[in-house]
Amino acid sequence: MNGSRSMLRLATAALRQGSSLPGSAGKGAYCKTEFLVRGYAADADAYDKMPDSGKKPDSGEIVVEIPVKFNLHLLESGPPQEAITTKEELMKSYTDMSVIRRAEISADMLFKSQMIRGFCHLYDGQEAVAVGMERALTFDDSVITAYRDHGIFLGRGGTALELFSELMGKKTGCALGKGGSMHLYHRKHNFWGGWGIVGSVPPLGAGLAFAHKYMKKPNVVVAIYGDGAGNQGQLYEAQNLAALWNLPLILLIENNHFGMGTAEWRASKKVTHYDRVPYIPGIKADGMDMFSVREAFKYCKEHCLAGKGPIMLEADTYRYHGHSMSDPGSTYRSRKEIQGMRQERDPIERIRKIILTEELVTKEELKDLDKKIRAEVEDAAAKAREEPFPSDDELFANIYKADSGLVAYGCDRRKTKVEMP
Amino acid sequence: MLGALSRNRPLLALLRGGNGGDKAASAALWAASKRFMSSDNTITVREALNSAIDEEMSADNKVFVMGEEVGEYQGAYKVTKGLLQKFGPDRVLDTPITEAGFTGLGVGAAMYGLKPIVEFMTFNFAMQAIDHLINSAAKTNYMSGGTINVPIVFRGPNGAAAGVAAQHSQCFAAWYGQVPGLKVLVPYDAEDARGLMKAAIRDPDPVVFLENELLYGESFPVSQEVLDPSFTLPIGKAKIMREGDDLTIVTFSKMVGYALKAADELAKEGISVEVVNLRSIRPLDRETINASVRKTSRLLTLEEGWPQHGVGAEICASVVEESFYYLDAPVERICGADVPMPYAANLERLAVPQIDDVIRAARRACFRKEEKKQATA
Numbered sequence: 001m002n003g004s005r006s007m008l009r010l011a012t013a014a015l016r017q018g019s020s021l022p023g024s025a026g027k028g029a030y031c032k033t034e035f036l037v038r039g040y041a042a043d044a045d046a047y048d049k050m051p052d053s054g055k056k057p058d059s060g061e062i063v064v065e066i067p068v069k070f071n072l073h074l075l076e077s078g079p080p081q082e083a084i085t086t087k088e089e090l091m092k093s094y095t096d097m098s099v100i101r102r103a104e105i106s107a108d109m110l111f112k113s114q115m116i117r118g119f120c121h122l123y124d125g126q127e128a129v130a131v132g133m134e135r136a137l138t139f140d141d142s143v144i145t146a147y148r149d150h151g152i153f154l155g156r157g158g159t160a161l162e163l164f165s166e167l168m169g170k171k172t173g174c175a176l177g178k179g180g181s182m183h184l185y186h187r188k189h190n191f192w193g194g195w196g197i198v199g200s201v202p203p204l205g206a207g208l209a210f211a212h213k214y215m216k217k218p219n220v221v222v223a224i225y226g227d228g229a230g231n232q233g234q235l236y237e238a239q240n241l242a243a244l245w246n247l248p249l250i251l252l253i254e255n256n257h258f259g260m261g262t263a264e265w266r267a268s269k270k271v272t273h274y275d276r277v278p279y280i281p282g283i284k285a286d287g288m289d290m291f292s293v294r295e296a297f298k299y300c301k302e303h304c305l306a307g308k309g310p311i312m313l314e315a316d317t318y319r320y321h322g323h324s325m326s327d328p329g330s331t332y333r334s335r336k337e338i339q340g341m342r343q344e345r346d347p348i349e350r351i352r353k354i355i356l357t358e359e360l361v362t363k364e365e366l367k368d369l370d371k372k373i374r375a376e377v378e379d380a381a382a383k384a385r386e387e388p389f390p391s392d393d394e395l396f397a398n399i400y401k402a403d404s405g406l407v408a409y410g411c412d413r414r415k416t417k418v419e420m421p
Numbered sequence: 422m423l424g425a426l427s428r429n430r431p432l433l434a435l436l437r438g439g440n441g442g443d444k445a446a447s448a449a450l451w452a453a454s455k456r457f458m459s460s461d462n463t464i465t466v467r468e469a470l471n472s473a474i475d476e477e478m479s480a481d482n483k484v485f486v487m488g489e490e491v492g493e494y495q496g497a498y499k500v501t502k503g504l505l506q507k508f509g510p511d512r513v514l515d516t517p518i519t520e521a522g523f524t525g526l527g528v529g530a531a532m533y534g535l536k537p538i539v540e541f542m543t544f545n546f547a548m549q550a551i552d553h554l555i556n557s558a559a560k561t562n563y564m565s566g567g568t569i570n571v572p573i574v575f576r577g578p579n580g581a582a583a584g585v586a587a588q589h590s591q592c593f594a595a596w597y598g599q600v601p602g603l604k605v606l607v608p609y610d611a612e613d614a615r616g617l618m619k620a621a622i623r624d625p626d627p628v629v630f631l632e633n634e635l636l637y638g639e640s641f642p643v644s645q646e647v648l649d650p651s652f653t654l655p656i657g658k659a660k661i662m663r664e665g666d667d668l669t670i671v672t673f674s675k676m677v678g679y680a681l682k683a684a685d686e687l688a689k690e691g692i693s694v695e696v697v698n699l700r701s702i703r704p705l706d707r708e709t710i711n712a713s714v715r716k717t718s719r720l721l722t723l724e725e726g727w728p729q730h731g732v733g734a735e736i737c738a739s740v741v742e743e744s745f746y747y748l749d750a751p752v753e754r755i756c757g758a759d760v761p762m763p764y765a766a767n768l769e770r771l772a773v774p775q776i777d778d779v780i781r782a783a784r785r786a787c788f789r790k791e792e793k794k795q796a797t798a
Contacts, residue, residue: 142533174568176566185565185566193564195556197557206529207533208529208532234521398566398567399601400604401567401572401625402624407704407707
């Protein structure tokens with residue numbers, strides 16, 4: 001632990017001594033990681049500290065410190081810098097995050113063995129955002145996200161079997177195999193997808209929030225987008241509409257600092273997102289700390305339900321994989337950086353440390369739990385492999401909801417002409 | 422009659438109420454208040470659209486209207502006149518000039534279960550939002566395996582107006598008509614406007630409703646049935662406006678009027694024209710089109726939009742595929758000229774179909790001389 005921290009310090013020092021011109025890093029160093037190290041160096045001390053667990057009120061509650069300070073925009077005060085939790089919550093969160101982690105690792109293998117086709121955008125590293133969010137919401141709140149949606153889907157109560165089935169295009173998938181990785185949906189739990197067009201989610205989220213308000217629901221909508229989408233014009237339009245019409249919308253920015261292969265400082269004049277809009281308040285949270293995310297969401301939900309309008313929540317997070325399975329993720333990031341994140345800020349490790357420090361379960365029990373989760377996830381993947389593909393008639397099904405009498409043609413119009421009943 | 426009405430409180434309440442009462446009675450009273458209960462029941466297309474939207478909003482609380490100037494301005498073309506006063510600002514929303522934003526918002530609201538009517542001031546501006554029309558609205562029911570449908574109506578004027586030049590004159594029927602997952606409607610007269618608008622609002626799928634600015638002010642006689650609040654037209658069914666034996670003209674929107682006028686002229690020279698008013702671009706009523714061509718053995722398609730990959734092209738392909746052996750002449754297409762719309766009046770006239778173009782092509786299809794011989798002294 002200490003060794004890696006000093007490594008981090010060495011890396012910082014080395015980079016600071018190097019050239020400050022973009023793109024002119026020395027041979028073998030493809031990227032300028034200063035911007036990230038800047039953030040971490042300041043907090044390296046904070047991370048070295050074990051989450052403080054000294055206080056233990058009689059109720060069996062555990063108080064966990066949130067070391068990284070919340071940044072606030074247009075807010076007098078923000079979420080508390082400590083979270084009160086229970087063994088139950090810790091174990092559930094550990095499990096939820098581990099399921100996401102293992103599912104993404106399985107998806108990686110399935111993609112490499114060509115069981116998953118097309119695009120596959122993995123979420124490992126960002127688990128704390130999905131799980132921290134769900135700790136503050138109910139399934140009556142709505143969530144909508146872009147294409148890096150496997151973790152969000154699982155967080156919303158989707159099963160691993162539904163996920164793997166959909167990824168492999170099987171008919172037991174959550175979209176009957178017709179959506180794929182980028183189009184996961186779970187209507188019952190108010191998970192509205194799964195969208196492939198960068199920047200399209202904020203207006204859709206504003207629409208969901210509009211409908212919530214119209215129907216007088218006591219719930220919020222979380223519309224999720226990445227730093228890469230942060231410069232989209234329609235985002236600005238959605239922000240204006242949400243603020244103008246006072247919609248209960250939380251705009252969550254999963255800032256993993258790279259839009260595909262483009263680092264944030266190469267795409268944005270201003271690299272933070274929570275403070276971009278002069279009339280919408282914002283909070284920046286530590287997206288690798290589940291409790292930071294949880295507390296920020298609690299605060300944001302309260303803000304929206306009090307009728308104060310939309311709010312931005314920027315989660316500073318990181319994806320271990322590249323943008324998608326066709327991107328190794330290491331041509332624009334150094335392995336040092338990725339390793340550093342895994343060692344210093346892994347969200348699951350963080351919770352593991354708390355659990356072990358609090359002696360909620362023994363190390364062996366935790367190992368067993370890990371094994372159990374891994375087995376369950378791999379079983380779901382294996383089971384999904386055996387599931388059937390959709391039948392051929394599914395091709396023409398559900399183009400419309402009201403499709404009675406509809407005539408649809410296949411590629412050879414004389415051979416394949418279908419009339420819906 | 423109106424004087425008597427103004428002293429009758431229950432009737433006035435019906436007129437004013439936002440949730441309808443006795444729907445048939447309130448419709449009749451609404452009609453009376455709008456002063457068009459003349460003996461032959463003539464209403465404009467604008468009134469037809471307005472009344473349809475009004476009635477559907479009264480019948481279903483989930484229906485709401487959104488767009489630029491739809492509220493306080495009473496609608497850029499006055500189609501939404503009176504709706505803000507009747508239903509309030511929660512259901513008739515003036516939007517900022519942000520098509521991508523408010524279209525996406527409409528689609529999101531529709532996914533959750535509301536029934537938005539999104540107005541584009543013209544469909545030219547919908548290009549700002551076309552990603553949401555196609556990728557967020559049209560494809561969603563399919564992509565989600567049937568779990569999420571999008572009951573939204575996108576409406577507004579489409580095609581050429583008069584003198585509004587290149588960026589305000591495009592016809593989008595072919596573009597939207599190509600997309601599986603959309604329903605595309607093209608009303609011509611007041612009956613079409615009322616029936617198709619009501620059907621569109623009630624439909625659980627995204628509907629692109631292409632109106633025509635120059636038709637808004639045109640009056641058409643309508644039957645009592647059309648004025649009834651329960652009146653709808655089926656989506657995907659064309660209407661035979663005029664029966665004939667020699668030539669089938671398939672057309673939609675404003676061009677239906679041109680086809681009917683051309684048919685009158687052609688009748689004088691012994692050419693009997695059948696005019697098919699498509700009413701629906703998608704689904705396309707291939708049955709009616711082909712049945713008509715099999716009867717007349719000649720086809721002429723008529724549209725305002727550009728020819729390449731246009732609606733006429735699809736109609737011709739359908740007829741050539743399914744009724745080849747019934748054709749006695751090559752298919753004819755009359756379309757807008759392959760140019761961005763010019764401004765100068767004489768050039769504009771050359772860029773959009775004229776009745777003379779239809780007549781000339783009809784004669785060609787009947788193997789007659791294109792121009793009538795001029796009598797010499």
